[in-house]
Amino acid sequence: MATLNLETVELSKKFGKVTALNGIDLAVNEGEVFGYIGPNGAGKTTTIRVLLGILQATKGSAKVFGLDAWKDAVEIHKRLAYVPGDVNLWPNLTGGEVIDLFVSLRGKQNKERRAKLLEQFDLDPTKKCRTYSKGNRQKVALVAAFACDADLFILDEPTSGLDPLMEQVFQECVLEQKNLGKGIFLSSHILSEVERLCDRVGIIREGKLVETGTLSELRHLTRITMTVATQSPITGLETLTGVHGIRTQPDGLSFQVDSAQVGDVVSHLAQFGVKKLESTPPTLEDLFMRHYDSANVGV
DSSP: OOOEEEEEEEEEETTTEEEEEEEEEEEEHHHHHHEEEEOEEEEEEHHHHHTTTOOSEEEEEEEETTTTTTHHHHHHTSEEEEEEEOOOOOTTBBHHHHHHHHHHTOOOOOOOHHHHHHHHHTOOOOOOOOOOHHHHHHHHHHHHHHOOSEEEEEETTTTTTTHHHHHHHHHHHHHHHHHHEEEEEEESOOOHHHHHHOEEEEEEEEEEEEEEEHHHHHHHHSEEEEEESSSSOOOOOGGTTTTTEEEEETTTTEEEEGGGGGGHHHHHHTTTTTEEEEEEOHHHHHHHHHHHOGGGGGO
16 A cells, blocks of 8 residues: 555635635645646645645644644655745845755755756756746746655646746656655646646645546546547437537537446447547546536536
C-alpha cells in the first residue's frame, strides 16, 4: 500500500458566518500527482493554507507526513516545498541568493541540480529580484522548489505568468519528481496541464469536493461524442436512452452518448451498415464545465 504524504478528513474552515471549506476529504500518496481544480473562490487556496499551517481548521483534520498540519507545521516544512501563484521576493536580493536561501532551509544544496534548473528555466540568477517580471519571479520559486530534496510539493497555480515553453519545462520537472516517488499536490486553472500530469483529480465547488478520482473514473461520469456514417439512413436513435444532441453532418450524424449506454448505441447503429464510426472521449474540461455551467447548477 502506498504511503500517504497528505490527508484531510472532513476538513472544514469558516470565516465568521462564511463557510470556505465544507467537509473536504483528500489524500495524496507517494509518487502521485493530485490535481485540485476549481474557479477562484472555490476554496483551493484556503485548503492549501490549512495544509501549510497558515490557517487552523475549524473542524476535521489535516495531516502531512502523518503530522498535524497546524501543530507540527515547522517539522512538516522541513520536508515540503511550496510554490504560490503570485511570488513576492526580497527586492534587493538576487534571484540566486533567494534560491540558495530557500534551499538551505531544507538541508544540503545540490549545485549541479541548481545549475541544470537555471538553464532549463532560462533564468539569470545574478539579477536583483526587483528587476524580474512576474514570469521570472515564478521561475525563481520553481527553481528553489525543485532544487531542494523535498518529499512533497504543494503547487498553487505554479505556472502563472510562464510562457508555453516554460510550462513544458515545469511539466517535465513535475514528472521527474513523481518518478522519484515524491508526492505532488497541484492546484491549477490550466485543465490541459492537469489532464497531462495528474494521476487523480479533485474538483472543488463552493467549498465542497464534488468529484474525485482518476481521469478514467471521472470520464465515466460524462458523455462521449460520436460521429457515424452508415449505408442506410439511421432511425430510432433519438429514442435510445443516453443519446443527446443529435446533429446531421454532410456524411452522417454526430451526437453525444452517456458512457454507460455506448454498447447499446453501437448495437443499434450496426443494423444500418456502419461505414465510419468515430468516438471522442470526454476531456477534463467537459467534466469541469458540467459542474460550473450556469445551466447545470445543482447537477
